[in-house]
Amino acid sequence: MSDQEFMRALGYANAAFDLLKRSGIPPYPQFYELLYTYATGVNPTLNNRINTIFRNGAAPSQDLVETLYNEFLKSDVNDRMSSVSERMHARIEAVHDAIDAAMTTANAYSGSLQSATGDLEHELSPEMIRQLAGRLLAETRRMQDTNSELERQLESSRDDIAALQRDLDDVRRESMLDPLTKIANRKSLDEGLAEAIREAAETGAPLSLMLVDIDHFKTFNDTYGHQTGDQVLRLVAMTLKSNIKGKDLAARYGGEEFVAVLPSTDMEGAVIVAENVRKAIQAKELLKRSTNEKLGRITASFGVARFHPTDNAMSLIERADRCLYAAKHAGRNRVVSESELVELGGGGSSASAA
Structure with missing residues (x-):
């Protein structure tokens, strides 16, 4: 850090501590961070809010400073990342459930086919053949329904994952931009x-x-x-x-x-x-x-x-x-x-x- 940058940062720090002292606010790290940010002027909305308080002849209280910190500096990026992660987890779970159901149905269908193969090795009456054909048809329809549901879940998951990826990209872009000037931070x-x-x-x-x-x-x-x-x-x-x-x-x-x-x-x-x-x-x-x-x-x-x-x-x-x-x-x-x-x-x- 150059002497110039050190002196500039020291000036911001002194201004922040002066505000903490004048307002009787404990110098906890989050409160110091809030008033240091105010001193730098990098968050115009925060500065406007605090300037309004000063113009009205008041000083920010500890409760108000905590509220301002939660509003302006407590990053919502992690919250948004957690939300995306939860949505991704829910979507993956849904796909897993659909795959498990399809596998269970497939195993049952395979068992039915093997059983039918064994039955067909014996001489069957027309009525027994009709019942066997009806049972296999019902199993086939159940298998088709399960596969259709799996396809629907996979298609829905593809769209959801694409939307989640867009959300992740948006969060990353926002986390890399200066909120006032919209260039890199x-x-x-x-x-x-x-x-x-x-x-x-x-x-x-x-x-x-x-x-x-x-x-x-x-x-x-x-x-x-x-x-x-x-x-x-x-x-x-x-x-x-x-x-x-x-x-x-x-x-x-x-x-x-x-x-x-x-x-x-x-x-x-x-x-x-x-x-x-x-x-x-x-x-x-x-x-x-x-x-x-x-x-x-x-x-x-x-x-x-x-x-x-x-x-x-x-x-x-x-x-x-x-x-x-x-x-x-x-x-x-x-x-x-x-x-x-x-x-x-x-x-x-x-x-x-x-």
Whole structure:
């Protein structure tokens, strides 16, 4: 973790503990997690709820904080996975029951055929033959009915399993997306970056990483409100995603920071992508949706690093973070690559001025 990221995380932690202390709420892990999440601003609905409480002159009580935690942070992904698992288990049990019934009927039918074979070895009267034929016909119809039920169960199971697979895919997709910006979240970033590093190390193909930080976001957020701030975050996320392609991955890193993982892209290509994103963000004029008030334009700073054979995810991110820090201190609204660090004197890193 770079000094800049450490200081940012420490600031969130201090803000969370301050809220716990001021509200007289015990610093249990789940309550700390809730207010730490509030401090980062990554869950806009949660922030709006807590901001409303503060605006009304109240402080969140322990009971209210527990309610908010259960509503916003107690993940329903596991519950949904459990539901899918239960449905899958029920469907498999139904198929097993149908197969068992079919096997029982088949065994009985086989026994009837063997018995009939034995009977036919003896001389039978016409009446006995008629009774034997009637018994075999009834057994055959029972066998047909059982097979039809098995076919119905298998057909139904095929449709149910396809629906369950879709549900599992939906749960997985939701668990990998940032709820506000609808681009990859930190979990998805960690997995995607690890895979990109593994592939680059094995093939020798280039890999670049781009860090993006919205300039003066806190001031903008405080001035125009969190809803407008959320609009800015969505705009930057959309702009970043629309300017990458193929196997590239756009993710929200935390707060007002974003990351783009750029496989098969060398430093020169990554800088071009970063410049395109920077110009696209700067070109967009913001409107406050509630009033159509023109809020001007926003800018962002960029740090670009390339993968080295000795890199892991942390070292690559730290180097991009130093580049981002250099871009901030070189005037913001610019792209700095690691090859420029020496020229700009940005070899170190400390807390960033947003």
